[in-house]
Amino acid sequence: MLSLERVSKIYPNGVHALGGVSLEVELGEIVAVIGGSGCGKSTLLRAISGLDPASEGAVVLDGERITAPHEKIGIIFQEPRLLPWLKVADNVGFGLGDRPKPERAQRVTAALARVGLADKAAVWPRELSGGQAQRVAIARALVPRPEVLLLDEPFSALDAFTRSDLQDHLLDLWTDAKPTLVLVTHDVDEAIVLADRVMVMCPRPGRIFDEIDVKLPRPRDRQSAAFDFVKRRVLVALDRSLNRPATTVDGETKATAGAALWW
Amino acid sequence: MSVVGMTIVADGSPTRERSIGNRWLRLTRPVLGLLLPVLLAAAWEFIVRMGWASGRLAPPPSVIFAEFVELARTGDLQSNTLVTLARVAAGFALGVTTATIIGAAAGYSPMVRRLLDPSLQALRAIPSIAWVPLFVLWLGIFEASKVTLIAVGVFFPVYLGLMGAIQSVDRKLVEVGRAFRLSDVAMVWRILLPAVLPAYVISLRSGLGLGWMFVVAAEIMGASQGLGYLLVDGQQLGKPAEIVAAIVAFAILGKATDWLIALAAAPFLRWEDVVRQD
Numbered sequence: 425m426l427s428l429e430r431v432s433k434i435y436p437n438g439v440h441a442l443g444g445v446s447l448e449v450e451l452g453e454i455v456a457v458i459g460g461s462g463c464g465k466s467t468l469l470r471a472i473s474g475l476d477p478a479s480e481g482a483v484v485l486d487g488e489r490i491t492a493p494h495e496k497i498g499i500i501f502q503e504p505r506l507l508p509w510l511k512v513a514d515n516v517g518f519g520l521g522d523r524p525k526p527e528r529a530q531r532v533t534a535a536l537a538r539v540g541l542a543d544k545a546a547v548w549p550r551e552l553s554g555g556q557a558q559r560v561a562i563a564r565a566l567v568p569r570p571e572v573l574l575l576d577e578p579f580s581a582l583d584a585f586t587r588s589d590l591q592d593h594l595l596d597l598w599t600d601a602k603p604t605l606v607l608v609t610h611d612v613d614e615a616i617v618l619a620d621r622v623m624v625m626c627p628r629p630g631r632i633f634d635e636i637d638v639k640l641p642r643p644r645d646r647q648s649a650a651f652d653f654v655k656r657r658v659l660v661a662l663d664r665s666l667n668r669p670a671t672t673v674d675g676e677t678k679a680t681a682g683a684a685l686w687w
Numbered sequence: 688m689s690v691v692g693m694t695i696v697a698d699g700s701p702t703r704e705r706s707i708g709n710r711w712l713r714l715t716r717p718v719l720g721l722l723l724p725v726l727l728a729a730a731w732e733f734i735v736r737m738g739w740a741s742g743r744l745a746p747p748p749s750v751i752f753a754e755f756v757e758l759a760r761t762g763d764l765q766s767n768t769l770v771t772l773a774r775v776a777a778g779f780a781l782g783v784t785t786a787t788i789i790g791a792a793a794g795y796s797p798m799v800r801r802l803l804d805p806s807l808q809a810l811r812a813i814p815s816i817a818w819v820p821l822f823v824l825w826l827g828i829f830e831a832s833k834v835t836l837i838a839v840g841v842f843f844p845v846y847l848g849l850m851g852a853i854q855s856v857d858r859k860l861v862e863v864g865r866a867f868r869l870s871d872v873a874m875v876w877r878i879l880l881p882a883v884l885p886a887y888v889i890s891l892r893s894g895l896g897l898g899w900m901f902v903v904a905a906e907i908m909g910a911s912q913g914l915g916y917l918l919v920d921g922q923q924l925g926k927p928a929e930i931v932a933a934i935v936a937f938a939i940l941g942k943a944t945d946w947l948i949a950l951a952a953a954p955f956l957r958w959e960d961v962v963r964q965d
């Protein structure tokens with residue numbers, strides 16, 4: 425289990441980015457973190473990953489305090505961040521440096537096949553499309569079989585079609601080993617399609633403002649009324665988190681207005 | 688070049704035809720570059736042959752070629768080339784080694800950079816030839832002072848190139864290394880080194896260019912051997928063909944050594960996402 429105990433972060437320049445975030449995430453749970461720009465989502469994720477540890481409070485994974493990158497925690501960034509001097513297969517195997525070569529090769533092949541890029545193993549990263557590159561990044565993060573996978577707006581640089589494609593794909597991959605996912609996103613639909621729980625954050629300093637359970641069966645239909653209902657709840661919470669008065673009562677306009685406002 | 692390439696690609700739609708077109712282009716491209724110098728040389732040869740000019744101070748290609756053959760026959764060409772090559776090699780090795788060590792340290796550690804970089808930048812402002820009298824006083828008139836001068840010339844581009852390259856390594860890729868818990872050694876080996884390599888190779892090539900420049904300076908200022916000595920010798924004895932022959936030898940050697948570095952580095956830089964320039 426992953427638990428955050430009053431995690432605070434004050435950057436050296438004095439910015440109070442996180443003001444005591446507490447959160448418990450069960451093994452295998454998918455939690456989406458959503459909130460206005462600059463409210464500390466990335467900071468929170470980096471604190472969990474150990475890349476940029478909290479200044480106060482603690483991140484604890486299975487009873488172990490996380491203060492530096494940990495083998496049980498994988499992270500996927502907004503950009504693929506593939507190493508341009510390694511072929512795709514070597515990028516995927518990057519986190520397996522200590523394993524024997526045959527095992528590495530076998531796991532890399534399996535992972536590439538799993539993300540549908542078996543034919544790209546011997547290709548340079550520059551020869552991939554944006555969506556393919558992000559799939560390679562996902563494979564790279566999953567290959568060491570992390571217990572917790574952190575994703576910071578992993579699909580935000582992609583077009584809408586590729587994005588929903590990769591969302592489905594991520595869920596598919598998740599069913600293999602059921603790691604805990606903590607997903608930071610700007611996209612309400614993405615949060616609701618993927619997550620068991622949506623945490624809405626509010627800024628200055630970053631705190632958890634609201635928590636919305638998504639008790640919809642998977643796979644989720646983005647068009648269904650139940651989906652829309654949850655979406656509206658999230659959007660209302662978002663508007664409140666940013667101190668924006670709910671301008672319209674009408675659900676439909678409300679939803680679009682909210683999305684346009686805080687995007 | 689691209690215009691020609693595009694026409695051919697557009698004409699020959701089947702891939703086989705296209706690859707033949709490409710190969711033809713690849714063969715003819717250097718030839719195209721040679722067109723102008725060859726034409727000029729032929730024209731000059733013709734003018735001298737016709738007796739329209741004496742060609743005494745500017746010898747025609749045939750005379751230069753004959754001089755080349757003569758220098759090779761007496762062994763002067765080989766021995767002087769070897770001496771010059773040895774000087775460049777020693778100076779280059781010395782300059783690159785120190786520049787790599789200091790440049791790496793200054794790029795890696797802000798402390799070292801703050802300590803050394805201002806002094807080195809100040810030294811860099813001095814035209815390197817100005818050191819010659821001092822080097823001669825310190826190291827004598829023989830090899831040591833020449834090699835040192837070449838090493839100084841090689842040092843600065845390599846130092847600056849490497850330090851800059853290390854400082855500008857993509858922080859995001861370093862973070863990938865951190866996320867995968869690389870050790871310091873692995874971080875250098877698997878992230879920093881490959882990231883820095885393209886800029887380092889470029890700095891080596893410009894360092895080598897300066898090395899060739901400074902060997903000429905050193906040999907002109909006082910040497911009894913070397914291609915630079917042939918330049919001075921040709922001037923003093925009024926033999927322009929010898930001067931031009933030495934210049935041609937410098938050109939060939941400079942280009943060949945540069946090409947060797949590029950060739951040695953090519954297998955490690957195949958990943959680079961750049962438009963091919965040749």
Ligand SMILES: Nc1ncnc2c1ncn2[C@@H]1O[C@H](COP(=O)(O)OP(=O)(O)OP(=O)(O)O)[C@@H](O)[C@H]1O
Pocket residue numbers: 435436437439440441459460461462463464465466467468
């Ligand atoms: N390295 C840093 N040094 C100082 N301040 C920082 C740093 N990184 C972020 N901040 C500040 O901390 C606050 C939270 O930033 P963070 O990047 O976590 O926001 P975010 O929620 O991820 O925003 P976005 O949705 O735009 O990505 C912001 O006010 C930002 O200016």
Ligand SMILES: [Mg+2]
Pocket residue numbers: 465466467
């Ligand atoms: Mg962010």
